Each structure stands twice: as structure tokens, then as C-alpha cells.
């Protein structure tokens with residue numbers, strides 16, 4: 753059975769992947785680690801943690817799926833440990849580094865987290881990340897995501913901000929990817945537009961692109977059946993190749 757490592761984004765934890773852990777159980781052994789809460793904080797450190805999980809479970813190669821910040825980590829995994837990667841699923845993520853404006857926003861957010869804690873920022877973060885359709889029709893999912901974000905330890909969230917601020921540009925990495933890759937985007941994602949996902953997919957040789965409709969940034973939670981369908985189909989193509 754294929755092993756699927758599921759890397760969450762910011763400010764999330766492994767609960768982000770609940771619909772996949774159940775829904776993809778017939779297609780892969782799923783492992784969803786949380787990012788570390790102790791320094792040092794960088795995408796390379798997160799990648800080392802992912803490989804430590806593989807080592808601990810004596811897994812030679814795995815499919816790495818990363819959503820948003822999890823995708824930034826997936827790029828670092830590919831750069832550092834290509835031989836350990838069977839395939840990539842890059843969901844709601846980008847290769848480019850922070851702009852000056854987004855870095856400024858991160859500093860403001862970090863200051864607020866230090867001052868007021870995670871529960872103060874969780875409602876606005878959840879509202880920003882979920883798509884308009886989800887916000888209008890699924891209040892229980894809005895509550896669920898807000899609670900997940902509020903429960904992330906402050907040190908973990910601040911560390912993730914630090915790691916994202918110093919991350920390098922992964923654009924040159926895209927052309928180096930030689931494993932099967934699935935890129936997933938969403939039509940209501942305010943952070944990663946379908947155009948950005950399309951450009952990224954075009955830069956990865958032979959990759960597949962799926963744009964989910966009626967979904968925001970958290971496509972695996974907002975459209976779990978559609979996400980699992982495209983992921984399962986992708987995983988099934990791997991079964992016939994080494």
C-alpha cells in the first residue's frame with residue numbers, strides 16, 4: 753500500500769485532514785503529522801521532521817501531499833530528499849516567496865498572536881480561508897475550522913510564521929520535479945487563484961491539474977468528496993508504476 757503523508761497549512765493541525773484519513777483509507781496508509789512547536793523553524797526543518805516520520809515507520813518512499821504551507825514544506829522535502837518521494841500532491845499552494853506586503857501582514861499577525869492569543873485571530877483567519885460558498889452554506893464547518901485554528905499552540909503558529917517569512921523561492925524547484933504530481937486549486941480561493949495553480953502546474957513537467965469549484969483555500973475540507981475523488985484517481989495511477 754502507498755503511504756500518503758498529509759501536511760497541513762497555517763494555522764492548522766492534523767485535523768485539517770480528517771476527511772482524507774477516512775476517505776482515502778482504501779487507497780493509501782495516511783499519516784498526518786503536526787508541525788513542530790520548538791525552534792529552529794524553517795521549511796527545511798519541517799522537511800527533516802517529515803523524513804524522520806518516514807524513518808520511524810521504516811517507510812522508504814511516500815507520496816507527500818501539502819496544503820498551502822504544507823506545499824512549501826513539500827518543496828523543501830523534494831529539494832532535500834528526492835529519493836524518498838514517490839509523488840506529490842500540491843493543494844492550494846504556491847512556489848513564490850512572500851512579497852513585502854505579505855511579509856508585513858505576517859509581522860502584524862504575529863504581534864497580535866503574541867498579544868491576544870490564537871483564539872483572537874482564529875475567527876478572521878477561518879473567514880479568510882474558507883470560500884464564499886462554504887461561509888454562506890456551512891456554518892458548522894466555519895465553527896470547526898475556527899476551533900481548529902484556536903487550538904494551535906501559540907509557539908507553533910509563531911514558529912510557522914517565522915518559517916514562512918524566511919522560505920526561499922521554490923519557482924526554480926518546479927522544473928526539477930520528476931515524480932508524478934497533482935496540483936489542486938479552487939475557484940473561490942482568495943490566496944491562490946486558479947490562474948496561479950495553472951501556472952504552477954504548467955511549470956511541473958507532466959503534472960495533472962484539478963480546479964475544484966465552490967471551494968476556498970481549504971479545498972480538502974470544503975469539497976472533501978471531490979478532493980478525495982481526484983486524489984484517489986491520482987493514487988491509483990501510481991499503483992501500476994514503480
Ligand code: MLT
Pocket residue numbers: 760761762763819820821822916943969
Ligand atoms: C496556509 O494556509 O498555510 C497559509 O495561507 C499560507 C500562507 O500564509 O502563506
